[in-house]
Every structure is written in C-alpha cells, then in structure tokens.
Amino acid sequence: MKILVIAQQKDGKATSATLEALGSVSGFGAELATAALAEDAQAFAGELAGAGGGKVFAVSNAGLKNFDLKIYSAVCKELIDKFSPDLVVAPSAGSGNSLLASLAAKCGGGMVSDIISLRIDGEAPIATKPQYGGKALSEISSNGSDAPFFVTLRPKAFEPATAGSGEVVTESVSDECFTPSLTVTESSKSGGETVKLEEADAVVSFGRGLQAQENIPLVQDLADSLGGALGASRAVVDAGWIEYKHQIGQTGKTVTPRLYVTVGISGAIQHLVGMQSSKTIVAINKDKDAPIFNVASYGIVGDAMEIVPALSARFKQGG
Numbered sequence: 529m530k531i532l533v534i535a536q537q538k539d540g541k542a543t544s545a546t547l548e549a550l551g552s553v554s555g556f557g558a559e560l561a562t563a564a565l566a567e568d569a570q571a572f573a574g575e576l577a578g579a580g581g582g583k584v585f586a587v588s589n590a591g592l593k594n595f596d597l598k599i600y601s602a603v604c605k606e607l608i609d610k611f612s613p614d615l616v617v618a619p620s621a622g623s624g625n626s627l628l629a630s631l632a633a634k635c636g637g638g639m640v641s642d643i644i645s646l647r648i649d650g651e652a653p654i655a656t657k658p659q660y661g662g663k664a665l666s667e668i669s670s671n672g673s674d675a676p677f678f679v680t681l682r683p684k685a686f687e688p689a690t691a692g693s694g695e696v697v698t699e700s701v702s703d704e705c706f707t708p709s710l711t712v713t714e715s716s717k718s719g720g721e722t723v724k725l726e727e728a729d730a731v732v733s734f735g736r737g738l739q740a741q742e743n744i745p746l747v748q749d750l751a752d753s754l755g756g757a758l759g760a761s762r763a764v765v766d767a768g769w770i771e772y773k774h775q776i777g778q779t780g781k782t783v784t785p786r787l788y789v790t791v792g793i794s795g796a797i798q799h800l801v802g803m804q805s806s807k808t809i810v811a812i813n814k815d816k817d818a819p820i821f822n823v824a825s826y827g828i829v830g831d832a833m834e835i836v837p838a839l840s841a842r843f844k845q846g847g
C-alpha cells in the first residue's frame with residue numbers, strides 16, 4: 529500500500545494537524561510519501577522528514593506562497609500521478625477539504641472528510657466518520673476503483689507523529705501548474721489570537737449566560753490561564769459580541785480539545801455537534817436542568833460571574 533500525506537504549514541513550520549496526519553498512518557507499514565508545498569519548501573520538507581514523513585516531495589515556487597486551489601490542486605495531481613498512492617490523507621482544517629475534494633474529482637476517487645479514525649483492512653483503507661451530529665459512526669471504504677481514496681482528518685482526533693525517518697526529494701512539476709486563479713492584494717493577521725481554536729488543547733466557550741459583551745475579558749482570562757482558545761455559541765455571535773470565527777457548532781467550527789469549558793451555554797443540539805467529542809467537558813450554568821449537563825464530564829451550577837474569576841485565579845496559581 530502507498531500513502532501520500534499532503535502537509536500544511538504555517539510560517540514555514542508544519543501545523544499540528546499535519547503532524548497528526550503523519551501520526552494517523554505511521555503504524556500501517558505502508559510506503560509513505562509527503563507533499564511539502566511552499567514558496568521555499570526545503571526547511572518545511574526537512575521537518576516533515578524528521579517526523580517520519582517518508583519520501584518528502586519538496587516543491588518550491590512563488591505561486592505556492594498563498595493557498596490558490598487551482599495551483600495546489602494542479603501540483604498535487606502531478607505528485608499523485610508520479611507516486612500513484614492508494615490513499616491520500618490531509619488535515620481537514622484550513623485548505624484540506626477543498627484541496628482533497630478537487631483532487632478526488634480530478635482522479636475519480638472517493639473522498640471522506642473530517643474522519644476520526646482510520647484503519648487498513650487487508651489492502652483497503654477504512655475511515656470512520658461521525659454522522660448526525662455524532663449520534664452515529666459510519667465506516668466507509670473505497671469502492672475498489674483503481675483511483676486513490678481521499679480522506680481528511682478531524683483536528684485532535686489522531687495522535688501526532690513525534691519522530692521518524694524520511695528523506696527530502698526536491699521535486700519539479702510542470703510550469704502550467706502555476707497559472708494562478710486569484711491575486712492576493714493584501715494579507716493581514718486578524719484578531720490577536722494566540723492559540724488557534726481547532727488546534728487548542730483547551731477551549732473556553734461562552735454563551736448568552738455571560739450577560740454582556742463587556743464580560744468577555746472574564747472568559748478570555750480563563751482561556752489564557754489554561755493556555756487555550758476562546759469559543760462561542762451562535763447566540764452571542766449573532767448578537768455581535770464576538771466574530772463568527774469563534775463560533776462552535778453545526779454552522780460554526782468543530783473542535784475536539786482535551787478540555788472544553790462552557791460558560792453560560794444552554795447546550796442546544798446545534799452547539800453540541802461542534803464540541804461533544806471533546807475529551808473532558810466542564811459546564812458552568814446557573815440552571816441545573818440545562819441540557820449542557822447531559823454531555824458534561826463535570827458540571828458547576830452557579831453564577832458564571834462568580835465562578836469564572838475564581839477558576840482563573842486558581843489556574844493562575846497552578847492549582
């Protein structure tokens with residue numbers, strides 16, 4: 529079996545979701561290759577080789593500086609044609625879903641997005657995907673066609689690769705791949721976010737129970753004391769308290785941190801589908817019958833205005 533991992537980088541370093549993608553296939557004994565695409569991919573490719581990336585195809589080109597689906601898809605298609613993988617794996621975060629959907633269409637292969645587990649049965653990759661907001665799990669395999677099977681991985685669902693062996697192969701692809709479909713006129717960093725929501729080990733999410741936008745520093749302080757990121761319910765996003773990029777749930781992001789803390793969130797199903805796979809859930813709500821307590825590992829019944837500052841103070845003490 530041959531497996532190709534399509535890596536993602538941020539500021540020249542492999543993302544944690546990429547290391548999880550390498551970790552997801554490390555035990556299969558397959559012939560492994562990794563695609564490292566960047567404006568200058570050498571250091572990035574070296575990092576992937578050291579993390580067990582197998583044969584790491586380093587493709588460097590100015591056209592790879594920003595994610596342009598047309599360019600990335602054309603380059604990866606050439607790598608797929610050269611390497612002929614049976615399985616192609618990428619993080620679902622960032623550009624992974626759109627890139628693999630495009631490649632699956634070009635190659636005529638099947639694709640499953642946002643999977644939470646992967647195994648090989650004989651020579652057949654089998655992916656597990658949550659359905660109906662996590663109420664059912666589907667096992668999905670390829671229909672046996674010669675085309676590769678494409679999967680994207682849910683962040684935090686797989687253990688990251690730590691170390692391994694690999695070699696960097698400087699790869700060239702045809703010039704036609706680099707015909708852009710868009711021009712980036714300006715880039716700027718949004719927010720002052722220090723921890724990326726999908727990659728955070730701890731997420732503190734707040735809802736309407738926080739009472740007012742002015743109280744957001746209370747939950748931000750708790751998130752900071754845990755080294756985590758800030759999430760939100762749709763109610764407070766719709767109210768304009770915080771940007772949409774923080775929304776967790778059916779119409780927002782799906783997260784699977786080790787610790788998920790809810791502050792003044794009732795626990796509507798549309799919120800639960802975005803967070804209920806979290807390892808440990810702590811719910812703070814003044815209503816002891818709030819549905820969030822049905823999925824919580826630990827529940828604190830009381831006023832968030834008193835509990836949240838007390839927790840932050842305790843975590844800052846290291847308690």
Ligand SMILES: Cc1cc2nc3c(=O)[nH]c(=O)nc-3n(C[C@H](O)[C@H](O)[C@H](O)COP(=O)(O)OP(=O)(O)OC[C@H]3O[C@@H](n4cnc5c(N)ncnc54)[C@H](O)[C@@H]3O)c2cc1C
Pocket residue numbers: 734735736737738739760761762763764775776777778779780781791792793794795796797798799802812813814815818830831832833
């Ligand atoms: C198609 C569709 C898609 C949706 N997508 C999403 C989505 O992606 N994400 C999402 O979150 N929602 C989504 N929703 C909305 C969802 O149904 C709920 O309306 C929303 O999640 C409720 O947000 P909330 O828990 O902040 O507010 P509320 O339901 O109003 O709950 C507030 C909670 O705060 C508690 N509280 C009040 N005061 C305090 C206090 N002082 N201390 C502690 N607790 C207190 C209350 O007891 C209550 O449980 C969607 C809805 C639809 C129809």
